[in-house]
Amino acid sequence: MSDEAGAEDVELEARLEEQAEFEPPESFVEQANVSDPEIYEEFDETWPNCWRAAAELLDWEDDYDQVLDDSNPPFYEWFTGGSLNASTNCLDRHLEERGDEAAVEWVGEPTDEANRTYTYEELHREVNEFAAALRDIGVEEDDVVTMYMPMIPELPIAMLACARIGAPHSVVFAGFSADALATRMNSADSEYLVTCDGYYRRGDALDHLDKANEGLESVEHDVESVVVDRLGDELEHSLAPNQHDYEELVTEHAGATVEPVDRDAEDMLFLMYTSGTTGQPKGVKHTTGGYLSWAAWTSQAVLDIKPEDTYFCTADIGWITGHSYIVYGPLALGTTTTMYEGTPDHPERDRLWEIVEDLEVTQLYTAPTAIRAFMKWGSEYPDAHDLSSLRLLGTVGEPINPRAWKWYYKYIGGEECPIVDTWWQTETGGMMVTTLPGVKNMKPGSAGPPLPGLDVEIVDTNGDQVEPGRAGYLTVQKPWPGMLRTLYQNDERYIEEYWEEYSDTDSDDPEDWVYFPEDGAKIDEDGYITVLGRVDDVLNVSGHRLGTMEIESAIVGVEGVAEAAVVGGEHELKGEAVYTYVITEDGYEGDDALRQRITESIEDAIGPIARPEEIVFTPELPKTRSGKIMRRLLEDIANEAELGDTSTLRNPDVVEEIRTKVQD
Numbered sequence: 001m002s003d004e005a006g007a008e009d010v011e012l013e014a015r016l017e018e019q020a021e022f023e024p025p026e027s028f029v030e031q032a033n034v035s036d037p038e039i040y041e042e043f044d045e046t047w048p049n050c051w052r053a054a055a056e057l058l059d060w061e062d063d064y065d066q067v068l069d070d071s072n073p074p075f076y077e078w079f080t081g082g083s084l085n086a087s088t089n090c091l092d093r094h095l096e097e098r099g100d101e102a103a104v105e106w107v108g109e110p111t112d113e114a115n116r117t118y119t120y121e122e123l124h125r126e127v128n129e130f131a132a133a134l135r136d137i138g139v140e141e142d143d144v145v146t147m148y149m150p151m152i153p154e155l156p157i158a159m160l161a162c163a164r165i166g167a168p169h170s171v172v173f174a175g176f177s178a179d180a181l182a183t184r185m186n187s188a189d190s191e192y193l194v195t196c197d198g199y200y201r202r203g204d205a206l207d208h209l210d211k212a213n214e215g216l217e218s219v220e221h222d223v224e225s226v227v228v229d230r231l232g233d234e235l236e237h238s239l240a241p242n243q244h245d246y247e248e249l250v251t252e253h254a255g256a257t258v259e260p261v262d263r264d265a266e267d268m269l270f271l272m273y274t275s276g277t278t279g280q281p282k283g284v285k286h287t288t289g290g291y292l293s294w295a296a297w298t299s300q301a302v303l304d305i306k307p308e309d310t311y312f313c314t315a316d317i318g319w320i321t322g323h324s325y326i327v328y329g330p331l332a333l334g335t336t337t338t339m340y341e342g343t344p345d346h347p348e349r350d351r352l353w354e355i356v357e358d359l360e361v362t363q364l365y366t367a368p369t370a371i372r373a374f375m376k377w378g379s380e381y382p383d384a385h386d387l388s389s390l391r392l393l394g395t396v397g398e399p400i401n402p403r404a405w406k407w408y409y410k411y412i413g414g415e416e417c418p419i420v421d422t423w424w425q426t427e428t429g430g431m432m433v434t435t436l437p438g439v440k441n442m443k444p445g446s447a448g449p450p451l452p453g454l455d456v457e458i459v460d461t462n463g464d465q466v467e468p469g470r471a472g473y474l475t476v477q478k479p480w481p482g483m484l485r486t487l488y489q490n491d492e493r494y495i496e497e498y499w500e501e502y503s504d505t506d507s508d509d510p511e512d513w514v515y516f517p518e519d520g521a522k523i524d525e526d527g528y529i530t531v532l533g534r535v536d537d538v539l540n541v542s543g544h545r546l547g548t549m550e551i552e553s554a555i556v557g558v559e560g561v562a563e564a565a566v567v568g569g570e571h572e573l574k575g576e577a578v579y580t581y582v583i584t585e586d587g588y589e590g591d592d593a594l595r596q597r598i599t600e601s602i603e604d605a606i607g608p609i610a611r612p613e614e615i616v617f618t619p620e621l622p623k624t625r626s627g628k629i630m631r632r633l634l635e636d637i638a639n640e641a642e643l644g645d646t647s648t649l650r651n652p653d654v655v656e657e658i659r660t661k662v663q664d
């Protein structure tokens, strides 16, 4: 860098540093899908009818009779009486005008492999063929089909094929372990699996089918599977009799068309498992009408997606972000959605910027954990590429600190792109709290106001609103179309997990029902919300939710472990990292061999994302007199923070002892 550039840089940095509020660039506002500030008032006044605007983005087979049926809270129903098909909305209706335009632009990890571009026409054809194939192997309407696949085009194809025949999908993140796959398939009684032989990760060909097969061994019922050949000759597998080769199946059904199954608005579109406070993951149920209209409306209003865009979300489709904002939202709007198989640092740290330049990407949606890594690698990587095609930037998954926000704004957006910091969850189906980029100013570090038509309050433990600036709990006071409907086959847990805290559960008045996402937050004088993080025993590691209980139960299953506690500690790149405190059984050493077994057990139960940062052996865990583990103190230790009050402990001395061990 020249001196001059260096000086300019410092100046700019200083200016950005001070600036607490940013106006959306004029050039963006002029062309924004939503630019009328009246929308907030208008939606408030017309609620719940305002959500017709979301439903109108879709093609309905039968019109709905009622926008919201709130007669049995918290089992809300949206667009009742209506029917539609999600694959028709994502494919068929675009054929006439956009049949030859790219629907999915797939970039493989190896740089010498050509991109695979699927036009709407081609995607439609392949989805039809695979839908016919799924029927052929026995899939019927309402059967849950599990997908255990990495970022390859056959994943959205399989999802849309399921949607076409009315079979809900349940996508399990490919990085999850064999056990995690089995748990989810058993829980959903899923008799079908779509998976693949393997995929590339930082240049290596990973075997995935081995892991899938291992998982299948623990599934309690028979499973018919389909295996995509991603790696060709690189990896040879022999398939069992109830395993079908994807390519063969599709070829057998070449040219087939499958009439899309008419689904009620409230019929399940998919299940997505997410971590909760207990060891059992929660099967979040999303519906066809409400979810799809939410994904489409937020994609249009917040991501500003237009059909002619090339939009790029770096999430994995194995998480809700990929469902809503790689597959369903963008395709419902008829745009080009980009899928990248690999990691941002392969083969070099400029891979994403190369993709943005190459494809002339217009919107980039990524996570703070990635932005922190880009920032650490340095601005020379984005600087080496022409990123001027970008019009909007987004982030999701965890709070973004103002420094990372400003870096993203300056080095990726060239100070010409609004940033949407979007707060939402697996359960909300889509974005909830964020600025409308063509309407609102941005405040780095704050997600922004709730979207129009949403009633979000920050409350204290009694449910009363807290003063601006004070920390409280984020609550959603009114239902919205994209919300989860229940936890799969567990209405009771649905109420317990999300509603009990702030609702009068005996009431059938919807006013008495409040949704609690288990996040802490504060609000400022302008109604901008800063999300502070989870208030339950769930960690947010690199934007992914991990239940401490799930990790703990993997640890106590290891021979030689008597007791374990897992907490989150701050981490420069991951946001939070897994810290584990372990008491060994009599006769066992807390040594590296045991550490190794613990790490393996965690990876077997969940996956490498849950790998612990630190495993501390301790003779005792800090406990209250009633025997409850004081996690707060363990967190303080992990964060090297000043210790909170230890006076209520049964064993106050142990805290110092643990601290010495960790901080050595």
Ligand code: WT7
Binding pocket: 274, 320, 321, 395, 396, 397, 398, 399, 400, 421, 422, 423, 424, 425, 426, 427, 447, 517, 518, 519, 531, 532, 533, 534, 540, 543, 544, 545
């Ligand atoms: C949890 C949901 C939403 C898709 C990805 C994660 C945290 C999410 C933000 C944000 C601060 C955020 C919350 C939330 N979170 N977005 N913009 N600012 N925190 O989905 O796995 O269901 O996790 O992620 O704690 O509850 P998820």
